Amino acid sequence: DTGVSQDPRHKITKRGQNVTFRCDPISEHNRLYWYRQTLGQGPEFLTYFQNEAQLEKSRLLSDRFSAERPKGSFSTLEIQRTEQGDSAMYLCASSLTGASNQPQHFGDGTRLSIL
Amino acid sequence: DAKTTQPNSMESNEEEPVHLPCNHSTISGTDYIHWYRQLPSQGPEYVIHGLTSNVNNRMASLAIAEDRKSSTLILHRATLRDAAVYYCILRGNSGYALNFGKGTSLLVTP
Numbered sequence: 256d257t258g259v260s261q262d263p264r265h266k267i268t269k270r271g272q273n274v275t276f277r278c279d280p281i282s283e284h285n286r287l288y289w290y291r292q293t294l295g296q297g298p299e300f301l302t303y304f305q306n307e308a309q310l311e312k313s314r315l316l317s318d319r320f321s322a323e324r325p326k327g328s329f330s331t332l333e334i335q336r337t338e339q340g341d342s343a344m345y346l347c348a349s350s351l352t353g354a355s356n357q358p359q360h361f362g363d364g365t366r367l368s369i370l
Numbered sequence: 371d372a373k374t375t376q377p378n379s380m381e382s383n384e385e386e387p388v389h390l391p392c393n394h395s396t397i398s399g400t401d402y403i404h405w406y407r408q409l410p411s412q413g414p415e416y417v418i419h420g421l422t423s424n425v426n427n428r429m430a431s432l433a434i435a436e437d438r439k440s441s442t443l444i445l446h447r448a449t450l451r452d453a454a455v456y457y458c459i460l461r462g463n464s465g466y467a468l469n470f471g472k473g474t475s476l477l478v479t480p
Contacts, residue, residue: 259413288467297457297470298414311466346413348468355402355461356421359468361413 257281259362261347267368268337275333276365280349287330288359289322290346291315298346304330305353334367342369374458379475382448390443390474392458397438401462405432405443406470407454414457414470417443453478 260279268274280287285306290298301320302312306327316322319338324330334341344366348359375393382388394403404419418425418432420441425432431444445452457473 286466290468297455297472298468299470300467303466313467348413353466355400355463355465356419358404358416358419359414360416363411363413 259347259349259360261345261362261365263365264363265366265368267370269370270337270339272337273333273335274337274367275331276345276347276367278330278332278347278349278362280329280347281351281360284349284351284360285327286350286353286357286359287324288348288350289330289332290348292344292346292364293342298344301332301345337367337369339369342367373469374460374471376456376458376471376474378472379477381477381479382445384450384478384480385447388445388448388452388476388478390445390456390458390476391440392442393440394458394460395439397460398462401460403432403434403438403441404459404461404468405430406457406459406468407452408457408473409451409454414468417456419461448476448478450478450480452476 288303289301292298304324319335344364346364348361350357350359405417406414408414420432433442455473
C-alpha cells in the first residue's frame with residue numbers, strides 16, 4: 256500500500272534561500288492538498304488541486320509561495336526568499352474525490368527549519 | 371464548515387476504553403463528522419467518519435447523538451500507541467479544507 260510520500264523529510268536552510276518540497280499523492284487521487292503546521296497547533300490549509308488545476312489558495316499563501324501539480328500527478332511547493340516565520344511542518348494530503356465523505360490521506364510532512 | 375469543541379486533553383489507562391467527546395452544535399444537515407489523529411512526528415491519520423448513524427471500523431467506533439450536535443470517538447482498548455492528538459472535524463458539501471482546530475491530546479498510561 257503506497258501512501259502519500261513527501262520529500263525531503265527535513266530541510267534546514269538559511270533565511271533568504273529558496274526551498275522546494277515534493278509530494279507524491281496516492282495513485283489515482285484527483286485531489287491534492289497542502290497544509291502547514293506550526294508547533295502546538297493543528298494543520299492549517301494552504302492550497303489544493305483538482306487534477307492539475309489549483310482551485311483555492313489560503314490567505315496564508317503569500318506571494319513568496321507557489322505550488323504546482325503538472326500533469327495532475329506529483330506536486331511541488333516552493334518558498335522563495337524564506338523567512339524565520341516559514342519554519343513549520345508542511346503536510347501534503349490527497350483524496351480520491353472532493354466529496355465531503357471522502358477522507359484525506361496525509362504524508363508525514365517536510366519539516367522546514369530556517370536558520 | 372461549522373466549528374467543533376473538544377477538551378484540550380484527556381488521560382486513559384492502557385487497555386481501558388476511551389471516550390473522546392466533540393460538540394458541534396451548529397452542524398448542518400449535510401455535514402459529515404470526521405475524526406483524524408496525529409501521532410508525534412507524523413502526519414494526521416484518518417480514523418473514521420459518519421453522518422447520522424453510529425459507525426464502526428477496525429480502529430474505533432463513532433457514536434453520533436440523535437440531534438447530531440455532539441459525537442464521541444470510542445477507542446475500545448487503549449494502547450500506548452493510541453497516544454496522539456485527536457481531531458474532530460466537520461466537512462460540508464462546499465468545504466474542501468479540513469479545519470483541524472487544536473484537538474484533544476490523549477495520554478495513555480501503562
